[in-house]
Amino acid sequence: MKRVTREEFVLTKCPICGGEEFAFACQAGYGALTSDDSLLKTAPLRHQICTQCGTVVRSFVDNPKKLLKR
Ligand SMILES: [Zn+2]
Numbered sequence: 001m002k003r004v005t006r007e008e009f010v011l012t013k014c015p016i017c018g019g020e021e022f023a024f025a026c027q028a029g030y031g032a033l034t035s036d037d038s039l040l041k042t043a044p045l046r047h048q049i050c051t052q053c054g055t056v057v058r059s060f061v062d063n064p065k066k067l068l069k070r
Contacts, residue, residue: 011048011057019052035067043067 013020028044035041043061050057061067 014050014053014055014057016055016057017050017053019050021051022057023049023051025049033061033067035069037067037069041067 010022014022025047026044027047032042032044035043043063043066046060046062047056048058048060049055
């Protein structure tokens with residue numbers, strides 16, 4: 001399966017206000033996602049944010065497989 005990256009899949013229009021300008025932010029440290037399987041498996045949570053209304057239109061992690069059970 002093709003890996004979807006931030007660059008390949010970006011929402012181009014805000015579903016709330018129709019804005020077309022976005023900022024990207026990363027939630028790391030204690031705000032990072034922790035796997036249900038292990039507290040040691042974490043991944044920074046990234047957000048795509050509409051700069052017009054502030055809505056987070058998409059949240060994702062760069063390496064979701066890091067959260068898998070091994
Ligand atoms: Zn918006």
